[in-house]
Amino acid sequence: MEFSLTSEQLMVQRMVRDFAQKEAAPRIKELDRDQRADPGLIQRMGALGLLGICLPVRYGGQGLDYISLGLVCEELEYVDSSLRVVLSVHLGLNSLGLLQWGSEAQKLRYLVPQATGEKVAGFALTEPGAGSDVAGLASTARPVDGGYQLQGEKTWISLAGVADHVLWFARTASKAADPHQALTAFILETDRPGVQRGDLHGKLGIRAGSTGWLACDQVFVPVENRLGEEGEGFRIAMACLDGGRYTVASGAAGLIRACLDASVRYAQERRVFGKPLAEVQLIEQKIAGMAQAHAIARLLYLQAGWMKNQGLRNTRETSMAKWYATEAAFACASQAVQVHGAYGYSDEYDVERFLRNARGAMIYEGTSEIHTLIQAGYALGARVDTPLRCELPAYDPAVWSAPGSD
Amino acid sequence: MNIVVCVKQTPDTAATVTVQDGKVSWGDAPLVINPWDEFAVEQALRTKEAHGGKVTALSLGPEAAKEALKHALAMGCDEAVLVSDPAISAPDSLVVSTVLAAAIAKLGEVDLVFFGRQAVDSDTGLTGAQVARRLGWPSLSLAAAVTALDPGAKTITVARMLDEGRQEVKAPLPAVVSVTKEICEPRYPSFMGIRKASKAPIPVWSLAEIGISAAPQSVLTWPEVFAPPKIETQCEIVAGDSAVAKAAALAARLIEEKVI
Numbered sequence: 001m002e003f004s005l006t007s008e009q010l011m012v013q014r015m016v017r018d019f020a021q022k023e024a025a026p027r028i029k030e031l032d033r034d035q036r037a038d039p040g041l042i043q044r045m046g047a048l049g050l051l052g053i054c055l056p057v058r059y060g061g062q063g064l065d066y067i068s069l070g071l072v073c074e075e076l077e078y079v080d081s082s083l084r085v086v087l088s089v090h091l092g093l094n095s096l097g098l099l100q101w102g103s104e105a106q107k108l109r110y111l112v113p114q115a116t117g118e119k120v121a122g123f124a125l126t127e128p129g130a131g132s133d134v135a136g137l138a139s140t141a142r143p144v145d146g147g148y149q150l151q152g153e154k155t156w157i158s159l160a161g162v163a164d165h166v167l168w169f170a171r172t173a174s175k176a177a178d179p180h181q182a183l184t185a186f187i188l189e190t191d192r193p194g195v196q197r198g199d200l201h202g203k204l205g206i207r208a209g210s211t212g213w214l215a216c217d218q219v220f221v222p223v224e225n226r227l228g229e230e231g232e233g234f235r236i237a238m239a240c241l242d243g244g245r246y247t248v249a250s251g252a253a254g255l256i257r258a259c260l261d262a263s264v265r266y267a268q269e270r271r272v273f274g275k276p277l278a279e280v281q282l283i284e285q286k287i288a289g290m291a292q293a294h295a296i297a298r299l300l301y302l303q304a305g306w307m308k309n310q311g312l313r314n315t316r317e318t319s320m321a322k323w324y325a326t327e328a329a330f331a332c333a334s335q336a337v338q339v340h341g342a343y344g345y346s347d348e349y350d351v352e353r354f355l356r357n358a359r360g361a362m363i364y365e366g367t368s369e370i371h372t373l374i375q376a377g378y379a380l381g382a383r384v385d386t387p388l389r390c391e392l393p394a395y396d397p398a399v400w401s402a403p404g405s406d
Numbered sequence: 407m408n409i410v411v412c413v414k415q416t417p418d419t420a421a422t423v424t425v426q427d428g429k430v431s432w433g434d435a436p437l438v439i440n441p442w443d444e445f446a447v448e449q450a451l452r453t454k455e456a457h458g459g460k461v462t463a464l465s466l467g468p469e470a471a472k473e474a475l476k477h478a479l480a481m482g483c484d485e486a487v488l489v490s491d492p493a494i495s496a497p498d499s500l501v502v503s504t505v506l507a508a509a510i511a512k513l514g515e516v517d518l519v520f521f522g523r524q525a526v527d528s529d530t531g532l533t534g535a536q537v538a539r540r541l542g543w544p545s546l547s548l549a550a551a552v553t554a555l556d557p558g559a560k561t562i563t564v565a566r567m568l569d570e571g572r573q574e575v576k577a578p579l580p581a582v583v584s585v586t587k588e589i590c591e592p593r594y595p596s597f598m599g600i601r602k603a604s605k606a607p608i609p610v611w612s613l614a615e616i617g618i619s620a621a622p623q624s625v626l627t628w629p630e631v632f633a634p635p636k637i638e639t640q641c642e643i644v645a646g647d648s649a650v651a652k653a654a655a656l657a658a659r660l661i662e663e664k665v666i
Contacts, residue, residue, distance in 0.1 A: 007473060008604035011480055014438070015594045049597040062597035401601060 005071070012053070012068045016075040019048060020083060028080045031208035032353055035201050038208065042086055042162065046117015051090055054395070055099060058404040059107055060115030065395040066308035070250035070301050077251035078258045081357035082209030084251035088244050088365070089158040090114065093123035094167050096243035100392045101185070101228045101236050110165055110187055122163035123244070124154040124188070124214050125237055131156075132370050134169075134237060135179030139216070141170035141186065147222040148172075150186065150194075153215040156364070160212030161199045163190055167240065168216070169233050183233030187225045194219035205356030228390070235388060242315050242392070245322040245365045246304050252325035253297035255358055259329070259336035260290040262351050266340050277339070286335040293332050297325035311394025313385050316378050323371035326361035333358040407459035407557055410510055411450040411483065411520040412537070413443040415467050415474035416527045425633040432527070439474040442522025444481075444592035445585050449552065450520045451482045452590060457557050460484040462513060466497070466505050472608050479603035480595030486606065487513070491613040493621035499528070501622045503536030508616040510541060518562070521584040523548055531584075538582035546575055550588040 005013070023044065031038055045051055054069040055061025069091070076083035091114075098111045113119040130137040139152025150170055157166070166188050173182040190197065199212040228236050264287060267278035277283050300321035307314035333355035337344035344351045362368045377383030393399075421435030439447075450461045463478035463486040465471050475486035489509050494501065510516055519541075521534035531547075538545030550567035553574065560579040565572045567586050595603070613621055644659060646652030660666045 006604065007476060008600055010473075011476065011595060011600040011603070012597065015480075015597075015600070019594055048594065053597060057598075063601055064597055 005067070008064065009068055009071055012064060013071045013075060016050070016072045017078075019050075020075050020079040024076075024083055025079045028082075028208060029347065029350075029353070031082075032080070033207075033347065035203075035207045037082065037162075037210040041083070042090075042120055042159075043117060045083075045086060050087065051117040052095070052115025053091070055091075055095060055111070055115045056400045056402070058402060059099070060112040061400070063397075063400040065305075065397075065400075066246070067302060067305040070246065070305040073247045073250040074254035074257070074298070074301075077254035080208060080353070081206045081251065081255065081361070084247065084254070085158050085206060085209045088247040088251070089123050090121045091243075092247035093240045093244035094121035094165070096392065097123075097167055097185075097227070097236060097240035098187075100239055100243075101232075101390045105224070106187065106227065114165065119164040120159055120162050122157055122159045122166040123240065124157050124160075124166040124168045126154060126156045128153060128155050132367055135182070135234060137169060137171065137183070139168070139170040141172050141184055141221075143172070144220065147220055147225070148184075148186065150188065150216040150219040150221060153213065155213040156200070157212055157214055159210050160197050160214050161210050165189055166214065167227065167236075168214075169237055172230050172233075180234045181231045183237070184230050185227040185233040185236040186221050187227055188216070188219070188221060189225075190214070192219050192221065203360070205353070205358070205360050207356075232389070238315070239388060239390075239392070241365060242318050245318045246301065246308070246314075248361055248365050249297070249304065249318065249321035249325045250301040252322075252329040252358070252361055253294060253301055255329040255354060256290060256294045256297055256325070256332045259332040259351065259354055260287065260294055262349070262354075263287055263290060263336045263339040266343075266349075283339055286339055290332045290335065293328035297321070297328055300324055308392060309395040311391065313391070315385055316374070319366065319371050319374045322361075322365065323368060323375065326358070327368055330355070330358040330362060407453065407457050407517045408513070408515055409450045409453055409459060409461045409518045409520070410464055410513060410516050411443070411446050411461060411478065412464050412506055412533070413447065413474050413478050413522075414440045414465060414525045414527075415471040416440040416525055419526050425631055428631050430631055437470065437473065439477040440522055440525045440527075442524055442526065442585075442587070443474075443478075444522070445587050445589055446520040446522045447478045447481050447483065448590045448592040449583075449585050450518075451593070453518065453520075453552070453555065457555065459517075462487060464506065464509055464513075465489070466494070466502055466509075469610070475608055476603040476606070477595060479606050479608075480599035481593055482596070482599055486608045487611060488608055489611045489613075489616065491621065493613060496624060497622075498624040498626040499530050499532040499536055500626075501624050502533050503540055504622045505613070505616070505618065506533070507537050507540035508618050509611060510537070512611070512616050517557070517560075517579050519543075519580070519582045521582065523584050523586050534582055534584035541580070541582070544577035544581045546577055546581055546583045549583050549585050552583070552589070 049062040052061035053064050054066050057063040073084045095114045114121045127137050141148040141150050168186045168188040171182050172184040194217045197214045267283050270277040304314045304318045304321050336351040337355055340349055340351050343349050415437050417432035417435040418438050421432045424431050454461050461483045463475050463483040465475050466489045479486050524531035535545045546564045548566050549564035551565040553565050554563040563576040644656045646655045
């Protein structure tokens, strides 16, 4: 069993840490206060190759492995959750979905510009009336000559206001049919006639991140834009979530580390009852708990990343990692605020932002309740993964670094 | 142009330095490329991008120092060479400069050698100048900008950053330049560069391979190393009903403490 990171992975970790500290950290407090996304951030991340880090070179990616993706997310969310969210939706949910399910033509047309950051990608699954109940979504795709006509509304969509492509999930069969067979996935360009969108504000956390809504009113998409087969949408959505949840899990490990480091720093500076706060046992207990949570969160996501590298199905492990890490991140952020006392309650320090940012991840990409049900299902034998028509390809350094055939 | 950039592997500057048993300890700090050397690598790469040629990163150190060279490769250097020999231990700058000068001579027709201004662990700032002296080349230290470089006429002009101001210095090539952080902003290693660097062969040269038969010995020793005494600080809030009263109370306290 090999627990050490490769020199390649260590270099990736250090590079992204430098980027996040130098370029994002100095501005994040102001952006969060203003509820404003950094307009140049996605382009900058694209220019550095972050948006295609674990995609094959022939699809415009950087040819690194899935563990590197996790390390990147940990470093990004150490600074702010909004940075990691970009990778979650653009790469984790959308681009990895295209890599897994897309035809070669779709990969060349959509994945390549996404991997380089030329195009921004999103994931449009959640609706005003359907979140956890994916099979109950109301958007429709009606077969028409040469393609489909999309009708419906999506909300709580990260990057909705800036995305060029989104994966759009809609009902292609009537509600009477098996709900899991009724959905179909589409690659939707947001400049198609009939697409409307807007931003949402007033969020509790991730205020420096872009979140919005999308609506399709009689939007035509050609049949070439269908991802996978008709009726395969539910399985595709769940497979995409295996990618997205992995980035949320690894990011949450970074958030826990940020809470730990901030608490250690403050506890060593601040004096109480004639001694450093760090020598008060009740504070030590909180800090020990954060260190423990980080170790568990990190091991869980690295295990899931390793399984992705091996080409092993990891729905169960990824769900466990996401569930544990996001709950732990919220608990650690709350304890970090407690360590900081009244200062922690003010935005003079970062920990109040960590607490607000941590809360959303217990809702998006599978609520904690959904993950509880998933884990119970596996443990009780009620849930068994069946092979997919398209599996996420295992990481093969030779294949990943090979240049395009043209 | 044939450019060489010399890099050292040092502890991360975020590390806590302590003294244990008369020796400096960096604890288990991660080892990184000397941060000053990143500016030297960047300047070497920019010189190559402007004038063509290749950049070779060179280091003296244990096998683990290859990681610092990989960082230089990941930033874009074409080749890297490590000089490593069990006969060298705790080298002072005279030893390091002897070895690096011999390795540069072995690299062939070199036009320019870049150094960071100093290493964050030993902080002598001498190695660049000593290498220049051993090669018999001009030493341009503390360069804050390369203001002109003419590969045809084989001349370089740099602006040196001095306490008194800036000084323009022109010298013939080949030359040794040590750079300050004002010269450029180091790029991040690219992911493509990281992939290539992790697979790149890094030749290891022994002293014999660079023509040194007897290992040079350090002449500097550190008979005593001690940590600076810890400064105890106390915080005192000066109270008062108004700003004037607070200022008067503060002035009284400062006079009492003989600060003013």
